[in-house]
Each structure stands twice: as structure tokens, then as C-alpha cells.
Amino acid sequence: MSTTTTRAATNNTGTSKMNSLQAVNAALHQAMAADDKVLVLGEDIADPEGGGVTGATAGLSTKFGGERVRSTPISEQAIIGAAIGAALAGYKPVAEIMLMNFTTVAMDMIFNHAAKLRFMSGGQTSVPITIRTLTGAGWQTAGQHADHLEGWYAHAAGIKVVAPSNPVDYKGLLLSCIDDPDPCIFIESAGSLFVPAEVPDDQGPIPLGKARIVQEGSDLTIVTWSSQTVRAQMALPAMAEAGLSVELIDLRTISPWDRETVLASVRKTGRLLVAHEAVRDFGPGAEIAATVSEELFGVLKAPVRRLGAPKCPVPFAKVLEDAYIVQPDQMVAAAQTLMG
């Protein structure tokens, strides 16, 4: 994939219309200008190499110099290791791992080191790195380029997992990840990249661990995140037509997740559907479903339902890829089933 990021369109209302990649670019510019400890590294990310395959880092090396913005060899362990070491010495590196599947190549660095060094050192050292990575089915990139692995990272102690769905959140949450004293993995997703929105020019950090209520409702709670929020929003008109009052929650941060907001919503509606693009079995939805079942067993009017991908690699053929992704009409059907 190769996409050029163009400058966001600015209007005179104090907002700029941009897509999520442009929001990432804006956040990086803002963070690097505000704090000279912020570094950016990754494959092809400097301007001579094109400012990243998606253009998300375009302009940074020209503006902030080749020492702070470094293109790297294709060496995922070296990238994350360099980020960890620089972080231990007081910097705030933002490392781009082109695609989420390639983070598995650096799993030792992420899981055994970045996520554990604070604890294992008894709090003497910290690793304030941000790992930006892209994933998501929908572009026919098949088995090794499109997995949603947030469940792997959410299972690990010591790393925060963030998965925004819209340009405002992309910008605000990325700013928070960069400022956070702990390692964060920031998941950019195919299905949410190009939906434009008005982003306030002075958009600041959005707190990690806080969900966003996209729409309030009283019959049913749907919890989702990342690209699946976009698809859930597509399903809302059909749900309204079917007479369902849906409360849609975009979790935004997968770990730590906003239990309070989800529990308060289900306490109100009595019904919960969790929908994610990741494989359903052993996915993050299971954690949310189990928590809600444990805490609100007496309140639930129906068993919690989960929608997620089948337990197979992401397929190539469009017809199979479409079947892999939970589609809006499946959410509508699941919601109706929950109503009995």
C-alpha cells in the first residue's frame, strides 16, 4: 500500500477536516514541537524515504532533523530495542512498525522488555515508548498483513493498548500515548483510516482508558473499537428502523479498558453485544463479556453476545475477506437476537 498524506483542509471555524492518517501526522508534529525528547523511528519514515508507507510521518524529518526522525533498516527487533534504550535514557520515542503482524518479529523486545522493565527494576526505570502500527482486513492483504492482535497485547501486563476509530481520537489518543510514562501500542486500522472528520485545531490529549459513548440508548449496549466502530455506526440506522434503542460505546483503549462506562451502560440497558475485528475466540470480547457476566449477572436480560472473526487467518479472496469481517448487517441481526 502507498498513500500520500496531504495537508488537512483548514477552515475558519477553528477546526480542520482531516482523515485519521492526517490526524496522526498532526499529532506527531505537535508532540515533536512541544517536547524535544520526542523521537520518531521506523522503516521508511523519514522524508527521503517517503515519510512512511502511509505518509503518516511526512514532513517530520524535514522539520525536526534526521537525528530525531530516523529511517531504520527492516529490523523490527532493532527498532523496538533502540526505542527502549532511548526511553531508558529519558527520551520519548515513537516507533513505527509498519504492520501489526510484523510486531510479532519484535515480540521479545515488546513483551519481555518494554512491558516488564519498570516492574522488574522495582520502578527504577521506565519505558515511555509508543509503538504505532497499522492493521485491518479489507485491503486483500491476506494472512500476514491484517491481523488484529490487540488481544495478545492486552493479555500482557505493563503495556497499554489503544485502538482509535476516528480522526479526533487518533490525534488526541496518540498525544496521550506519547506523553504516557509507560509503553503504549497504538493500533491504526484500515477500516478507520479514511473517514474524515473535523478536528479542532487545538485538539489536545484524550485520556487513555476512557471510552466514548457514540450514541446513547436504552435497549442494548454495543461495545466495540477501531474499524468495527465505523461498521457499527453504519448499522445504527437499520437498528433504529428495527425499533432498537442502541447505546454504542467506542472503547478507544483496550487495556486498561473502561469497565465503569461499560458496566454503567449495561446496568441501564441489561443487554450487551461486543463486536470486534479480531478473532472471536479468546479475543478481548471474551474478557469484557466475562466481566459483565460476573458483575451484572442479576441485571442481564439476555446472555452476553460476542461477534468477531472466525478462527482462521485473514483470507485473500474478497468474498472470503468480507465473510471474515463482522459486517453491519450481522450486528443488526445479533442485536435483534438479543432482544428476544
Added chain:
Amino acid sequence: MTQPSNAPQPDSAALTDIFRRMLRIERNDDAILSTIRKGRLQMPYYSARGQEVIPATISHFLTDEDQICTIYRGIQDMVAKDMPLKPLWAEIAGRIDGTCKGKGGPMHLTHPPTGVMVTTGVVGSSMPIANGLAWAAKLDGSRRVVIAYFGDGASNIGAFHESLNLASLWKLPVIFVCPNNGFAEHTRFENGTSVDQISKRAIGYGMPGFTVDGNDPWEMYAQVSTAIARARDGEGPTLLECTTFRFLGHVLGDDNKYMAEGELAAAKEKDPLPLFRQRLLDEGHVDEATLAAMQAKIEAEVAEARDFGLASELPSVDEIRRDVFAQEMMA
């Protein structure tokens, strides 16, 4: 590569300092072994007895500002770098006064005030992180150097190759130091490594690489001083392979069955510690009384540290929730 002909030579003060660091490692190792054997300490222990010359010589050139990333057989590297022994002992005993409040233990010791930044239990993982510390040293405009210690088995890990490539490309002030003791766990060096000298791999990454007799302080001194100067002057990384032998096998309790008949005994005949001591005396670099006083002082320090560590309190169970994140865990 062989050592340069104009290599710097150590004076008596340098040699005595290197010996002091070696003795501190050996006396501390001896105390750990005896405390484990008495049943007063329970830990996986990877002794580095026999390898003392390597970290002792390297640390002679380092200040507290300089940093190391080391591995599970790394207590020697910390002791050589003059890390205080009291919090070290409390940590290996899993006590609250340990450097890491008992959460890291012997394989994950950290002590930033003396530059001990990371100790890893994963073979090969010290190198990518050392690169990042070295990158920071460069960004800071400092003359700090970073040492990445790793074993010979680690040179077969992908992280080794990625790290050497990046360090060379970015001209990082890092020195990759491999005490090659001839065994990767239980596998002989030649059965696990495709080259006869790890230093040859440096050629593939465009950096100087040397194989040094890691039991010879003079040879070590020459190569280390050259590598350190190169790093401090911004000329980039060096790979140093330092040949040596480990006397206590891979992990304490190892029966050494994978070693050849007589191999260990032959190595012990060439134990660098008594040989170096004798040579220091023979060549008049130091006198017996000075060495005896040095030994008494180190033994007192070790004994005090051991008593302190074993007397320290156990961590409170609440500690399990702390330091996972900067903010305490909620649930």
C-alpha cells in the same frame, strides 16, 4: 584481527585496579555459592567464575555515567562496575532493600546510578536495547559509552545481527562484548556457531571485530582502550570476542557431562585469578601486603552485604500491584 602494534599498555595502578575488580567478583561469587549451598539463599545461579578478567578490564575504563546492558550471567559485570553490594545481595535474596525491591532477582538486576540499565534473561536481548542507550548518548552530545554483554550462543540470535547492523549504520557509541566461554548452555561452541571466531561476523557489518584472550589482562587492556576511545570519539561500535572458560558450568548444579574428559581441570589449571596475582607480584606492580589488605577489605564488604541482604525484609504483597505501570494498578 590482531591487536594494533601501538596498543596502550597498562601501568601498575591500572593492573592493580583490574585485579581489585576481579577479586571483588570472585569473592562475591564465592559468597553467593556458599550461601546457596548452606540453604540460606534460593536462586538460579549462573556463576561466571573464571571469566573475571573481561568485565574487570572493561570496567576499569568506565565511569558511573557509562552504561551496561548485561545478561543472566551478569553479576560479574555489575560487581566489576562497582555497583554497591548491599542492594545487590538484597535483590538476589528477593528482599525489599534490593535494587528492584525483590521483583527482578538475579536475572533482572538494575541499578541506574552505577549505569546498570538492563539485565536480561533472554539470550541476545541486551544488544538492541544497548543501541538505544547509545543513540541517546549521541543525541545528548555526551561521551558516554554503552557496553552490551552477551554470550557466544547469543551471536546466533537474530537480535545480534540486527543490532550490529544498526549500530554500525548509525555509528553508535556501543561496544559489543562477548565473553566466549566455549559453550552455549550445554552445546559446544563449534556445534552451534558457523564461524570459528565470532569476531569475524563484524566484517559483515562494517565494524572492527577482535578476538582477544579474555584471560589476559594486558591483551584485554589494549583492545578495550582502543574500542572505548573509538566509541567516545564518535567513530562507532566495536565487536570484542573475549575467549575464556566458565568453571561452574551453565547453571549451578550442572554436572558438566557435555565437557570433554579433563577439559575443566585443564582450564582450572589456567585460572586467571591466581596467575594474574602472581604476575603482579613477580613484576613488582604491587606488594603482598597491599593485596592482602585489598582482599580483607573486599571480604568485609561482601560479608556485610550478605548479612544486610539476608536480614532485609521480604517485600509486602502489595508490591505486586506497584510498578506495573507508573500509576498503581486498580485491580
